[in-house]
Amino acid sequence: xxxxxxxxxxxxxxxxxxxxxxxxxxxxxxxxxxxxxxxxxxxxxxxxxxxxxxxxxxxxxxxxxxxxxxxxxxxxxxxxxxxxxxxxxxxxxxxxxxxxxxxxxxxxxxxxxxxxxxxxxxxxxxxxxxxxxxxxxxxxxxxxxxxxxxxxxxxxxxxxxxxxxxxxxxxxxxxxxxxxxxxxxxxxxxxxxxxxxxxxxxxxxxxxxxxxxxxxxxxxxxxxxxxxxxxxxxxxxxxxxxxxxxxxxxxxxxxxxxxxxxxxxxxxxxxxxxxxxxxxxxxxxxxxxxxxxxxxxxxx
Amino acid sequence: xxxxxxxxxxxxxxxxxxxxxxxxxxxxxxxxxxxxxxxxxxxxxxxxxxxxxxxxxxxxxxxxxxxxxxxxxxxxxxxxxxxxxxxxxxxxxxxxxxxxxxxxxxxxxxxxxxxxxxxxxxxxxxxxxxxxxxxxxxxxxxxxxxxxxxxxxxxxxxxxxxxxxxxxxxxxxxxxxxxxxxxxxxxxxxxxxxxxxxxxxxxxxxxxxxxxxxxxxxxxxxxxxxxxxxxxxxxxxxxxxxxxxxxxxxxxxxxxxxxxxxxxxxxxxxxxxxxxxxxxxxxxxxxxxxxxxxxxxxxx
Numbered sequence: 001x002x003x004x005x006x007x008x009x010x011x012x013x014x015x016x017x018x019x020x021x022x023x024x025x026x027x028x029x030x031x032x033x034x035x036x037x038x039x040x041x042x043x044x045x046x047x048x049x050x051x052x053x054x055x056x057x058x059x060x061x062x063x064x065x066x067x068x069x070x071x072x073x074x075x076x077x078x079x080x081x082x083x084x085x086x087x088x089x090x091x092x093x094x095x096x097x098x099x100x101x102x103x104x105x106x107x108x109x110x111x112x113x114x115x116x117x118x119x120x121x122x123x124x125x126x127x128x129x130x131x132x133x134x135x136x137x138x139x140x141x142x143x144x145x146x147x148x149x150x151x152x153x154x155x156x157x158x159x160x161x162x163x164x165x166x167x168x169x170x171x172x173x174x175x176x177x178x179x180x181x182x183x184x185x186x187x188x189x190x191x192x193x194x195x196x197x198x199x200x201x202x203x204x205x206x207x208x209x210x211x212x213x214x215x216x217x218x219x220x221x222x223x224x225x226x227x228x229x230x231x232x233x234x235x236x237x238x239x240x241x242x243x244x245x246x247x248x249x250x251x252x253x254x255x256x257x258x259x260x261x262x263x264x265x266x267x268x269x270x271x272x273x274x275x276x277x278x279x280x281x282x283x284x285x286x287x288x289x290x291x292x293x294x295x296x297x298x299x300x
Numbered sequence: 301x302x303x304x305x306x307x308x309x310x311x312x313x314x315x316x317x318x319x320x321x322x323x324x325x326x327x328x329x330x331x332x333x334x335x336x337x338x339x340x341x342x343x344x345x346x347x348x349x350x351x352x353x354x355x356x357x358x359x360x361x362x363x364x365x366x367x368x369x370x371x372x373x374x375x376x377x378x379x380x381x382x383x384x385x386x387x388x389x390x391x392x393x394x395x396x397x398x399x400x401x402x403x404x405x406x407x408x409x410x411x412x413x414x415x416x417x418x419x420x421x422x423x424x425x426x427x428x429x430x431x432x433x434x435x436x437x438x439x440x441x442x443x444x445x446x447x448x449x450x451x452x453x454x455x456x457x458x459x460x461x462x463x464x465x466x467x468x469x470x471x472x473x474x475x476x477x478x479x480x481x482x483x484x485x486x487x488x489x490x491x492x493x494x495x496x497x498x499x500x501x502x503x504x505x506x507x508x509x510x511x512x513x514x515x516x517x518x519x520x521x522x523x524x525x526x527x528x529x530x531x532x533x534x535x536x537x538x539x540x541x542x543x544x545x546x547x548x549x550x551x552x553x554x555x556x557x558x559x560x561x562x563x564x565x566x567x568x569x570x571x572x573x574x575x576x577x578x579x580x581x582x583x584x585x586x587x588x589x590x591x592x593x594x595x596x597x598x599x600x
Contacts, residue, residue: 133523133525134525134526135526135527152525153523153525155523192519192520192523193523195511195520196511196520196521196523196524196525196528197524197525197527197528199507200507200527200528200531200532201527202564202567202571203503203507203531203564204531204586205567205582205583205586205587206560206563206564206567206582206586207499207500207503207560207563208586208587208589208590209563209582209585209586209589210559210560210563211495211496211589212585212586212589217589218598219492220492220495220496221496221589221592221593221597221598222598222599222600223433223453223455223492223493223496224496224497224593225433225434225452225453225496225497226434226435227435227497227500227501227533227534227537228496228497228500229594230530230531230533230534231500231503231504231530231531231533231534232500232590233527233530233531234527234530234531235583235586235587235590236587236590236591236594237527237583237587238587239580239583239584239587240580242579242580242583243576243577243579243580243583244576246571246576246579247574247576247579250571250572250574253571254568254571254572257564257568257571259510260506260507260510261561261564263506263507263509263510264502264503264506264557264561267502267505267506268554268557271502271546271550271553271554271557272550272554274547274550276543276544276546276547277543279542279543279546279547280539280540280542280543282505282506282509283505283535283537283539283542283543284539285509285512286504286505286506286508286509286512286535287505287508287535287536287537287538287539289508289509289511289512289517289521290508290532290535290536291536292521293521293524294529294536297521298518298521298522299522300522
């Protein structure tokens, strides 16, 4: 395990995890498993949650104050809901050591970067934005696990102000968790994830909400089966987190909704016309594309 | 195992499986496991598939001719694609024994019943329509398993012509497979499944097809993760089967698409207005409804 930390180059003496939930807790467990860090200090909203994090071995010390936790840390992960980032960055700015690396785990990047610029002040060059493509519909540290990021993508969206060394250190931290690290511009990141993540969440929430409002919703749900369960799994995601993502990535999501609406309209027209061959063609193309994806044709 | 067959009352001497794929093969394996039938004769399109069915123990005898298979059978399961039902019923009508029970496994019921009426002639009273709520995105007898229907719903949509005894026998056959059997009117069946099954399939096909057509589709797919995988699992379903379902249940699916479109438009309006509280409310209601469903609140 020592060897892995050396290979990846990640070694931190004191990590501060701001927001010890599924992501923050898993990150801490992964760093510890890789022997890539010494002490871990965790900040969270609830005492019970922090006690659970200590019991799980994710954090060594529970702290209620962001500034207190970050003082002396050489790595700070901001993993609270994005709506709290401004307050967290404000607390960090005056206490960050010049050698400290700050990373985040927000699902959107343009808004997080704007918030960091507005609140980190002279420390902005120390912040290397990141989005780990991992998670689950379950939240909270109880769902955390050391291998949550293993084999998963982490997208870094570096700032022009970042030094090469800070990007290398951020890459090493995520690699120590087992992640495959890529880089994208923030705009590109937000557009890509609006299409492959944010839109599907909206579509799943919409379906369940629509059915739940009907007078015969109990009957409908009673006949829903495995296909429905998987299609709507992401509709069990955290409402507050998805509210924040929608607000942050509104423009790209509106673009995606419009594209999807046009696609749905063209399928509706095929259906209304009873165009069996046209429908089969759409379904066959979709299945073929998905199967290529499952076969790893788009991996890199 | 003998005891189970006695409890459920299902006992057939010779079963003919017309269409030995996932559903037909699993039904045959389940009946055999329950010792609820003697010989099983299977009819299928491909010799290789039928040989595989014999090797798996799903069928005892492979037959290429529907009439030949059905002659002397006291149970006939029609499990071909629905588009072939007319031809199958035509072949069955002249050779069915007066004591034979005919059941099907079609995902839609109004069209199947109309097809049966048009082609089974005087034998219509022997046909008890059914829809087993089980399946997978995989097809073919290789995916068949004896417990596919265990604990799953089967909806019977009996005809006015059915005798009480024939409905009891059909119920017993599906119960022997481990299924929970319910009854619905054909119109109600088609409306319910348009909402909880057919619409989600259309939505998943539409998303994958839309993304696959873009110039940057390779990049988009390369960042798709677990949420996308589950949301789109049903887009790997069989194009021919879903073409037939769309054509058969077109009117109900158009109704469902319109309802969903209205829901999506109301969410789009919240998004465009930046109504964070409104979005969170929709997401929270959807999550709560789905979680009640997962908790079994709508089971019966």
